[in-house]
Amino acid sequence: MKTVVITEFGGPEVLEVQERPIPKIDADEILIKVKAAGINRPDIFQRQGKYPAPEGVVQDIPGLEVSGVIENIGADVEGFQVGNRVMALVPGAGYAEYVKVHYGAAIQIPVQLSFENAAALPETLYTVWHNLFQRGNLQKDETVLIHGGAGGIGSTVIQLAKLFGAKVVTTVSSEEKENFVLSLGADKVINYKNEDFEEVLSSSKVDVILDYIGGEYFNKNINVLREEGRLIYINAMKGAKVELNLFKLMQKRISLSGSTLRNRSASFKQSLMQEIVKKVLPLFEDNKFHIPIFKKFNYYEASKAHSLMESGAFLGKLVLVF
The missing domain is CATH 3.90.180.10 (Medium-chain alcohol dehydrogenases, catalytic domain)
Structure with a gap:
């Protein structure tokens, strides 16, 4: 063969x-x-x-x-x-x-x-279902943040989350990608080339974050999560070693998880x-x-x-x- x-x-x-x-x-x-x-x-x-x-x-x-x-x-x-x-x-x-x-x-x-x-x-569907719905326990009317929504994982998250009644916030790098994720149903799009997602979401917050970036995004993710929020990792493209303020984790009662399939x-x-x-x-x-x-x-x-x-x-x- x-x-x-x-x-x-x-x-x-x-x-x-x-x-x-x-x-x-x-x-x-x-x-x-x-x-x-x-x-x-x-x-x-x-x-x-x-x-x-x-x-x-x-x-x-x-x-x-x-x-x-x-x-x-x-x-x-x-x-x-x-x-x-x-x-x-x-x-x-x-x-x-x-x-x-x-x-x-x-x-x-x-x-x-x-x-x-x-x-x-298969790879995207299995990954998203396990991490977003099983580990992240995303519920109807909750808000999920997915970084890089225009890729394979992101486009799957946006559609499934919307179909199950959640709201979707995503980050992208261009106007073309912004239009693409909006066409899939994203509720809010942040162009990370022009805006800092932590600042944009400082007052609204989110319930679940599915992240494959890691690095400097880690503490930003912690900051934009609501109390009882869930932070789920499926990769760490920008760095696997991070610093965590345990008191902030405890005060917000955040669940931190990650997996590979x-x-x-x-x-x-x-x-x-x-x-x-x-x-x-x-x-x-x-x-x-x-x-x-x-x-x-x-x-x-x-x-x-x-x-x-x-x-x-x-x-x-x-x-x-x-």
């Missing part, structure tokens, strides 16, 4: 298409013939040597979400058949013509969705998948949820796709097509 391989740690140019054996599946796994693969920030970090795949997963092939057709199933697999259209959250090696995954991390693709649309969903157990992912199928997939049937794909790349153009993601000059999701 053809795969996109990290030949060495470095820039986008280190990605190269190579031949590899098709994976052999275990009894509880399915083999997917990949039609498309979503591109995400963790793929960039893996290519740079900052985010290795879990033990037992191929280390030099990135990719956390795929869509395709089931080519083979293990003896213990339930609920799937060869030929089913599926999307899946994989622990790695998604940039390939074939990928194996525990069947509990796969979801049958709704008939309304193309393979390209479906490939843009990649190394979670198959049983956890299966439980999360079942909740998403029940509570989120019906939104696609009603055409209430939109998957904004900015650009599709042939897998031979993976380096160009990574360059675009690193530039930040895109809206929504980027997808590799096989």
Whole structure:
């Protein structure tokens, strides 16, 4: 099979298409013939040597979400058949013509969705549902702040939060991105090039913050949270080491949390998948949820796709097509 391989740690140019054996599946796994693969920030970090795949997963092939057709199933697999259209959250090696995954991390693709649309969903959908609704316990009429609302995670947060009755504040870097997030339903948009979100929100405050910036944003986030607020981290692009005033945390009774999904157990992912199928997939049937794909790349153009993601000059999701 053809795969996109990290030949060495470095820039986008280190990605190269190579031949590899098709994976052999275990009894509880399915083999997917990949039609498309979503591109995400963790793929960039893996290519740079900052985010290795879990033990037992191929280390030099990135990719956390795929869509395709089931080519083979293990003896213990339930609920799937060869030929089913599926999307899946994989622990790695998604940039390939074939990928194996525990069947509990796969979801049958709704008939309304193309393979390209479906490939843009699993990593962002699983991440947002777990962190915003399970860990963050976002409720109707509460306000959530998401930094960088024009990306894949942000565009998912905005839509899901609005569909479940919350208000959304987001930060962006340009007028184009401002218009984009407003079209998705954002209630308030702050251009961080021109305004300081801490100053803008000093009087209004928010209930939940989903942040992947870290660094200097940490204490600003603490300051704009209401009492009983929840601060959830899914990355720390601008710095993982911060200083915390514990008295402020205690006075506001703030809950501080964070998580990564990649190394979670198959049983956890299966439980999360079942909740998403029940509570989120019906939104696609009603055409209430939109998957904004900015650009599709042939897998031979993976380096160009990574360059675009690193530039930040895109809206929504980027997808590799096989």
